[in-house]
Amino acid sequence: MAAQKPSIPKGTRDFTPQEMVRRNYIFDTIRAVFRRYGYLPIETPAMETIETLTGKYGDEGDQLLFKILNSRPHEARDENQKVKMREAFERTLEQNTNTPVLTEKALRYDLTVPFARFVVQHQHEITFPFRRYQIQPVWRADRPQKGRYREFYQCDADVIGSNSLLNEVELVQMIDDAFTTFDVPVTVKINNRKILSGIAEVIGEKERIVTITVAIDKLDKIGIEGVNKELGENGVSASAIEKLQPLIAFTGDYAAKRELLRNMLAGSEVGQKGIEEVDFIFAKVAEAGLQSATVELDITLARGLNYYTGAIFEVKANVGSLSSSICGGGRYDDLTGIFGLKDMSGVGISFGADRIYDVLNELNRYPADVTMSTQLLFINFGDEDGNEAFRTLHKVRRAGIAAEIYPDAAKIQKQFKYADARQIPFVAVIGESERTAGKVMLKNMQSGEQELVALDELINRLT
RNA sequence: GUAGGUAUAGCUCAGUUGGUUAGAGCACCAGAUUGUGGUUCUGGGGGUCGUCGGUUCGAACCCGAUUAUCUACCCCA
Secondary structure: OOOOOOOOOOOOOOOOHHHHHHHHHHHHHHHHHHHHOOOEEOOOOOEEEHHHHOOOOHHHHHHOOOEEOOOOHHHOOOHHHHHHHHHHHHHHHHOOOOOOOOOOEEEOOOOHHHHHHHHHHOOOOOOOOEEEEEEEEEEOOOOOEOOEOOEEEEEEEEEEOOOOOHHHHHHHHHHHHHHHHHOOOEEEEEEEHHHHHHHHHHOOOHHHHHHHHHHHHOHHHHHHHHHHHHHHHOOOOHHHHHHHHHHHOOOOOHHHHHHHHHHHOOOOHHHHHHHHHHHHHHHHHHHHOOOOOEEEEOOOOOOOOOOOOOEEEEEEEOOOOOOOOOEEEEEEOOOOHHHOOOOOOEEEEEEEHHHHHHHHHHHOOOOHHHHOOOOEEEOOOOHHHHHHHHHHHHHHHHOOOOEEEOOOOOOHHHHHHHHHHOOOOEEEEOOHHHHHHOOEEEEEOOOOOEEEEOHHHHHHHHO
16 A cells, blocks of 8 residues: 655645744744733634634635534434434535534634633633733635635734723834834834725715725725726716725825825714824824834725724735735724623734744844754763763753753764754764863864863853 | 646756656765764665546657646735
8 A cells, every 4th residue: 555645734834943943933022022012911722613703704704714523423322413414414515504513613713703702701800901912823714825824823912991092003013013123124004994984974975885995905906997997886976986086096195195084084073083093193103203114094905894993904014025914903893792792992913923924034034043942962972971971961951051962872973964954053072081081072063173171161151 | 716827756846849768956875984064076765757538659748637736816914
């Protein structure tokens, strides 16, 4: 029988040690930022009950849920149950339905909805306003392509139970902190759902807000003509499209854009509110100053419209070939309402660790010490020399130096080759002469120099 | 769901209008070098050319189907 060809599911990846140290650097950096801003860690299960997840991400999102088949279906004792399962299975083959008889769990699609569930379930243990961060994988049955995976990590920070726009300001600062550390210049695009509502209102197409925002969101890709065409095809009136033109065609700085909106949205209360909110965020961000990120008011930004009610954020790298967003977020006025806890406003952002990893890899922008692991390798000659090396290794580790011994008394070339391949910067040789002298031959692998030193001296040099 | 591209050694890829025994680089193993790695030299192991079928005297190459994978659209981190 031929050996089974090993493989992993579509859209998933293995990570080698070399990749993991880089990924950990990304997670550590983001986690440090979260902690610095007072966010607290939580974790939730990889799977949620299917009711928790369905209907939260729109029809599109429901399609992308990885559903988990109920365990041990063949063990259903009840004949009735088996009949139901068979029927449910037939129905599932015909159309995409959620059938608890077959599946009552699904893998989490994002971290926000599980967080909302968490807040409601633990509301009596939580001190509000609650700032939580969460760094865990999520799963989507999407078609994989560049920057898009079926299993990927999100790094979320959300504040719940506070309406203050200071939270939004801080989120922008956190984005700036993280990407400044990564040395990746980014643009933070900011919009506000209330502005979008105001626009829909003043052009007389209040009900078609989703159509309108989805269309103008594509402005970059399909141009003004394309946007107008799509609007018309979706039933937006010619006069409404006409009124929209100055906005779509607009070019200019923040002040000019703001003035245009102010005039245009004069008749819309919600629109004015949106402008005020954006003004506040821009003013505060400018006042504190950003290190490397640039912020931009982008009224074509409309992602996650299904649930965002206030600010909308999206972050793109200004360098590299990845055009999709590497971080996004916004405010939801009623994050937990669906689980029965009313009037809890939340705002948060999500760093796409895997896309940040792709960007950093392309730019090869990692600090030199990120890849450092073992500092010192002991050559193993076996017998009494090997024992002495092992004893010395123990002392070196106690001194806080990451060290290891080649476990087998293999040929010396092989052991040195190993040190080289592992990029271990120092090698210690203890043979008979060193052992009787009570010293260690310490070799610097980069310079090739070696020197007979006492243990104290060795520890001194490596710390 | 729609549209393209690709599939040859562990990895990255060559492979002429279809022609005899399918190649390179890297990686791996051994030796030159029995207490010294990176460079060099020599030798070695590895492939039903994704799978199935068709055309042909003859297919890695042409045709069809199928599977996998990548890219773009939709949507999204």
